[in-house]
Amino acid sequence: MNVELVKEYYVEAAHCAPECGVNGARQHGHSFRIEIVVAGPVESPYGWLIDFSEITGAFEPLRRQLDHSDLNKIPGLETPSFEGLAAWLDKGLRPALPMLKEVRVTAAGAGDFAPQELDEDLFRNLPRRLRFSFEAAQSLPHLPDGHPCRGLHGHTYHVEAGAMDLMRLWGHLRGLYEALDHRYLNEVAGIGAATSERLCAWIWDFLSRSIDDLNIVVVQETNSARCIYRGK
Ligand SMILES: [Zn+2]
Structure with missing residues (x-):
């Protein structure tokens, strides 16, 4: 039995990123929704792929750097776009989470004017x-x-x-x-x-x-x- 587990987190951060829409180059920010996806076989005697708390433990040092921050000032995060942040997180998480499949980063909002x-x-x-x-x-x-x-x-x-x-x-x-x-x-x-x-x-x-x-x-x-x- 192979499964994917998805654990979702939010960090509250600012950035300027020309990739972030027509006004992305202006100083702005988001509640960044981070989905960490791990995948693999369910072989543990506990009946799970991995304990969700292990994902949280691996993410915590990165969360501390990102939450309530300016992403343009994070060491090693050269492109503070959604894609750049996902790549930075992937690199930071992989040593502690060998089952990591993907990191997805999006904004928590509609992304447009849509009442x-x-x-x-x-x-x-x-x-x-x-x-x-x-x-x-x-x-x-x-x-x-x-x-x-x-x-x-x-x-x-x-x-x-x-x-x-x-x-x-x-x-x-x-x-x-x-x-x-x-x-x-x-x-x-x-x-x-x-x-x-x-x-x-x-x-x-x-x-x-x-x-x-x-x-x-x-x-x-x-x-x-x-x-x-x-x-x-
Ligand atoms: Zn943005």
Whole structure:
């Protein structure tokens, strides 16, 4: 019996990479989704190819270098594109993971302006709303030395915005996307230190110029953390 095992991780990092779309040469960032694929026969008496924790153990020293970093400054990572990062990871993982088959690197977002409508969620007290993602870099230089968010890093941001008239709101989201996507958020006028909270307030102000029935803005920086703002 031969199988492939896939273990997925995310690192929050900045880069400039002309290979990364039409605006790739601008300072920006992503939540980089890293899929580590190992393959081989199931011969262990435990009934598995390899313990998933062995993959995590092999990845950990590399994760520590990449997470909340600027990929353009990582030693040995000459091309900080998705493909270049996959090749760097392959080289770093292979000595500890001889069963390694492939490393895939993608961004956690849609990769384009593609809003989706979300239904009302009574359990979470969320109204009908639109959701899209953008890719950006940021730093929080006012934080103390040693805090991971102090230096340049990046995220795939998922934004949700709600209003009574979603069609009208939809018409104003592209301008918002273009103001934020593939940018260094600290340089976008009026954002400053781009915490999720400040970004929520900035997006609220941006949309409120045209939308008078805005009722919610949600900013999700990582898979597991989001900020909800209802305008007061
Ligand atoms: Zn990129």
